Amino acid sequence: MKQIEGVNDFVVKFANVNGTGSASANHLFAKAIFRMGIPVSPRNIFPSNIQGLPTWYEVRVSKNGYLGRRGGVDFMVCVNPQSMEKDIAAVAPGGYFLYDNTKPLAPHMKRDDITMFGIPLTEMCMREYANPRLQQLLKNVVYVGAMAALIDIDFRVLKDLLNDQFKGKEKLISSNVHALEMGYQYATENFQCPLPIRLESGVNLASHILESDHILMNGNTAAALGAIYGGATVAAWYPITPSTSVVDAFAKYAERMRIDAGTGKKNFAIVQAEDELSAMGMVVGAGWNGARAFTATSGPGLSLMSEFLGLAYFAELPVVLINVQRSGPSTGMPTRSQQSDVLAAAYASHGDTKHVLLFPATPSECFEMSAQSFDLAEQLQTPVILMTDLDLGMNDWMSPPLEWDDNKELNRGKVLDAEGLDTAEKWGRYLDVDGDGICYRTLPGTHPSKGAFFTRGSSKNEFAVYSESGEDYVQNVDRLLRKFETAKGYVPQPKTHPPIEVKRRKTKLKIGALFFGTSASPAYEAVEMLADEGYPIDTMRIRAFPFHNEVDQFIHDHDVVFVIEQNRDGQMRQLIMNECQIAPDKLKSVLNYSGTPITARHIAGKIRETIGTKKAKVVALKREKA
Amino acid sequence: MSYVKPKFRHPNLPTNRRGYTVADYDGAISTLCAGCGHDSISAAIRNACFKSAIEPHRIAKVSGIGCSSKMPTYFLGKSHGFNSVHGRMPSVATGASLANRDLTYIGVSGDGDTASIGMGQFVHLVRRNLNMTYIVANNGCYGLTKGQDSATADIGSIAKGGAVNPFEGIDLASLALLQGASFVARSFSGDKGQLEPLIRAAMAHKGFAFIDVVSPCVTFNNHAGSTKSYAETREHLAPMPVDFVPMRDEITTTYDPGTTQAVTLHDGSVIHLQKAANGVKTDDRTAALLRMQEARDEGNILTGLMFLDPNQADLNQVLNLATTPLNKLGKDELCPGSKVLKSINEGLR
Ligand SMILES: Cc1ncc(C[n+]2csc(CCOP(=O)(O)OP(=O)(O)O)c2C)c(N)n1
Ligand code: SF4
Ligand SMILES: [Mg+2]
Numbered sequence: 001m002k003q004i005e006g007v008n009d010f011v012v013k014f015a016n017v018n019g020t021g022s023a024s025a026n027h028l029f030a031k032a033i034f035r036m037g038i039p040v041s042p043r044n045i046f047p048s049n050i051q052g053l054p055t056w057y058e059v060r061v062s063k064n065g066y067l068g069r070r071g072g073v074d075f076m077v078c079v080n081p082q083s084m085e086k087d088i089a090a091v092a093p094g095g096y097f098l099y100d101n102t103k104p105l106a107p108h109m110k111r112d113d114i115t116m117f118g119i120p121l122t123e124m125c126m127r128e129y130a131n132p133r134l135q136q137l138l139k140n141v142v143y144v145g146a147m148a149a150l151i152d153i154d155f156r157v158l159k160d161l162l163n164d165q166f167k168g169k170e171k172l173i174s175s176n177v178h179a180l181e182m183g184y185q186y187a188t189e190n191f192q193c194p195l196p197i198r199l200e201s202g203v204n205l206a207s208h209i210l211e212s213d214h215i216l217m218n219g220n221t222a223a224a225l226g227a228i229y230g231g232a233t234v235a236a237w238y239p240i241t242p243s244t245s246v247v248d249a250f251a252k253y254a255e256r257m258r259i260d261a262g263t264g265k266k267n268f269a270i271v272q273a274e275d276e277l278s279a280m281g282m283v284v285g286a287g288w289n290g291a292r293a294f295t296a297t298s299g300p301g302l303s304l305m306s307e308f309l310g311l312a313y314f315a316e317l318p319v320v321l322i323n324v325q326r327s328g329p330s331t332g333m334p335t336r337s338q339q340s341d342v343l344a345a346a347y348a349s350h351g352d353t354k355h356v357l358l359f360p361a362t363p364s365e366c367f368e369m370s371a372q373s374f375d376l377a378e379q380l381q382t383p384v385i386l387m388t389d390l391d392l393g394m395n396d397w398m399s400p401p402l403e404w405d406d407n408k409e410l411n412r413g414k415v416l417d418a419e420g421l422d423t424a425e426k427w428g429r430y431l432d433v434d435g436d437g438i439c440y441r442t443l444p445g446t447h448p449s450k451g452a453f454f455t456r457g458s459s460k461n462e463f464a465v466y467s468e469s470g471e472d473y474v475q476n477v478d479r480l481l482r483k484f485e486t487a488k489g490y491v492p493q494p495k496t497h498p499p500i501e502v503k504r505r506k507t508k509l510k511i512g513a514l515f516f517g518t519s520a521s522p523a524y525e526a527v528e529m530l531a532d533e534g535y536p537i538d539t540m541r542i543r544a545f546p547f548h549n550e551v552d553q554f555i556h557d558h559d560v561v562f563v564i565e566q567n568r569d570g571q572m573r574q575l576i577m578n579e580c581q582i583a584p585d586k587l588k589s590v591l592n593y594s595g596t597p598i599t600a601r602h603i604a605g606k607i608r609e610t611i612g613t614k615k616a617k618v619v620a621l622k623r624e625k626a
Numbered sequence: 627m628s629y630v631k632p633k634f635r636h637p638n639l640p641t642n643r644r645g646y647t648v649a650d651y652d653g654a655i656s657t658l659c660a661g662c663g664h665d666s667i668s669a670a671i672r673n674a675c676f677k678s679a680i681e682p683h684r685i686a687k688v689s690g691i692g693c694s695s696k697m698p699t700y701f702l703g704k705s706h707g708f709n710s711v712h713g714r715m716p717s718v719a720t721g722a723s724l725a726n727r728d729l730t731y732i733g734v735s736g737d738g739d740t741a742s743i744g745m746g747q748f749v750h751l752v753r754r755n756l757n758m759t760y761i762v763a764n765n766g767c768y769g770l771t772k773g774q775d776s777a778t779a780d781i782g783s784i785a786k787g788g789a790v791n792p793f794e795g796i797d798l799a800s801l802a803l804l805q806g807a808s809f810v811a812r813s814f815s816g817d818k819g820q821l822e823p824l825i826r827a828a829m830a831h832k833g834f835a836f837i838d839v840v841s842p843c844v845t846f847n848n849h850a851g852s853t854k855s856y857a858e859t860r861e862h863l864a865p866m867p868v869d870f871v872p873m874r875d876e877i878t879t880t881y882d883p884g885t886t887q888a889v890t891l892h893d894g895s896v897i898h899l900q901k902a903a904n905g906v907k908t909d910d911r912t913a914a915l916l917r918m919q920e921a922r923d924e925g926n927i928l929t930g931l932m933f934l935d936p937n938q939a940d941l942n943q944v945l946n947l948a949t950t951p952l953n954k955l956g957k958d959e960l961c962p963g964s965k966v967l968k969s970i971n972e973g974l975r
Contacts, residue, residue: 035975052781061664168910189806213971213975214975215971215974215975216974216975219975225967225970227836228960228961228962229961229962229967231955231957231960231961233724233725233952233953233955233960234721234724234725236720236721238716238941257962257966258960260948260950260959263948263949264946265946265947265948265949266945266946266947266948267948267950267952267955267959267960268952269724269945269947270945270950271720271754271945273717273750274746274747275746275752276747277714277717277747278714278716278717278720278746278747278750280717281710281711281714281716281717281718281720281721281747282717282718282720282721283721284710284717284718284721285688285708285710285717285718285719285720285721285722285723285724285725286722286724286952286953287721287725288708288718288721288722288725289686289721289723289725289726289729290725290726290953291724291725291726291952291953292720293725307711307714308711308714311710311711316706324870356787402963402967402970402971403964403967404963404964404967405962405964406963409957410956410957410960410961442706443687443706443953444686444705444706444722444726444729445683445684445706445726445728445729446685447683448681448682448683448704449683449704452682452683452703452704452705452706453706453707453708454698454699454706454707454708454709455706455707455708455709455786456708456709457709457711466654466699499798503885509942552967
């Protein structure tokens, strides 16, 4: 058998039972690799359940810093009898499998094309620990110890991490370290350590990784910090996975950073609303009254917020909504990731509505864009929706450090204060004096006799007077369209890279790829794979809607453009078809909507198939023979 | 259109202590049906604000959707107003109040807006004891969508088309009491002598003040057989007159001993309950519920102040909210800056 080899480049997957404390042990594993300076991207693949169902944790180690999923599993660690059979089958030929052999493995499950390591994890812990909870928890730490020996994790780093985690709780530290040592010792005594796949600090790594001072954090925490830095004072929400931790993190930071020093009172308000309609209503009310407010939700909540989003669009009120996307309706796969709210968010609500969307791809972008969305919402006087997803929001990502420019002011947009009202020649709430579609608003309580107006939905004239005249209506919604055009100049530009040089170009086609959010990292990796095969692909990462004119241009400049996204209906492709002046048949979808994040191998495979690369033909031939 | 306001204003109109005339509290001309109870409520709100001398621009008006929710256009034209979406005014009011705790908030809703589509938001608003005045113009029907029964229509009440309502009506005042409201009153749009002081007291109250106002719909629910017509309401009205003396005014009226009962609000204002000799206690929630239920069983409409707890913590207190309104905070208070961010980055390595 030829074993899989490689330094700092492989995929390890852990198969656990939900609720058995595996998450923190697996996190310890990933964080140790991160501390060794090696690019790592861990992913929790968990059920909608508190205890008992199978759960997985996939750790990608990538010397080149690719943080998306690659596809395939090189090393499986399985402590869940329920999923054992499938987990064994998932290991790539030449790969490795570590399991709890307290109960012997059924003979039919054995594979001779992979290396199998049995460790009596349960037995060891029963012997060592009296407390049943510890017996269960530390089993996970024992396998981390064994992995340390097998793939060369720096043992000191593991110990440091445990010290950080349990600061001051000496007993916990020593029992955890003991468990690590037990695993480590068992592996060194019984197996050939280290394996051909292993870690080594500073070796083989891309230069941008060696120079970096990366952090490891999840997107939800980053978005919450963005809300703090962006000046949000009101958060109204209703719990829903995977967005809950946005508000949890906001609360945690606000309790630390937003307490008035003199009085101990709070410079923020968090309300757990009775539902998402109410959460959005509170944000709308607070925005109307001049506070920076936001909510965080996911698909079902977005649906419930639709009516208010439409009102906020027509009444021109600032709203920030952090939408952490997940798959489909509530029951079934609510804890799986997708990018399937693109259309629902872009056109949320009744009547002619369009909303500003931002698409972060990393935690540092979650931070930046979250903070920026409060400026945008007030500048544009409209809802701004930050479109992240479960994969980005709830998993730890290696990310450039968060940055903040202290000279930056909060941009409150066009708001007239008392003095402004006194000096304004003529004021109408919906009078477009600057020609950019954005009018001057006033806040309640500003001036004893000027600037008061009545906020409503669609029926009003430029002076906010009730009107059911068709002319007034048309004038107003046409101005809103002008405002949407203006928004293009405010929202983040798409990201492109210089064209890729390939040695032996195998195609005359000019190929482009468009993607956004968590599809980006695996897309870049797939593009590199294809470049190596002689197929150069230009990329554009979309970061906002409305689309910049560059998006149109990019599509015009290529013969075929792949739109890579994680939903069934190619929603971004549809949005582009709707909003850009392009021939739709140029746009080819590359999709994944299984609930687990899209992989580089999947993307590369689909592109090969479509353009008929040599490798695709070989794969097809093989398939035919089989 | 129920009344047309003259353009000319008398130069010698009396002013309140802040120098405003009652006309300064006017809104646009009403477009409701002539005789609609809602217009009387608008007038009562206008008069109450004038008499209590609240500066118009320091009041914010919020409403949902319905004929009743159109009312805020027809009073206090110098105040900002927000006609939001059907049944969701409570959440808008909550957000607005969190943004600026210094304004006076008046919410106007209908029985459809509150007791049907907005029931969820309403009870949660009550629970939170938001500092606002919440008025339901209760006509037992959906006026704006042409007269369908609402959830407050009494069982047995006959609709204009002749159908008998087979469902138990929801009593919003009892419900508010059950959910812990700190100020609960009921009134009748035709009883301005009672409604005005109640609104003034509600605005002076720190916390959630709920007033359920029977407000007949002349177009769809004012016929014989309807329990919310003017005639039926007048016939079954059991009013408890009230008087309101704001905190800063001297108490000039003298009441015969034993005929009034004084209830003091958080800010020192006093509500006088007249003819309350039969020992009505407004600080006893259970007794208030019982009183209302008994009146209902007898087919009577008990009006007046039902319950008051002037000291219940409002949402601002519960949240330990800073005294400076959140919408007045700037970068210095809100943005922790790059140094703090550096240390956060450190913790993530
Ligand atoms: C979501 C939604 N559903 C339905 C309507 C239609 N609608 C408008 S007003 C109204 C009922 C209003 O009744 P009520 O609150 O009692 O006010 P009234 O007109 O009786 O004063 C309805 C159902 C709407 N505007 N929005
Ligand atoms: S329909 Fe009824 S509630 Fe509506 S304005 Fe006319 S009388 Fe008033
Ligand atoms: Mg009604």
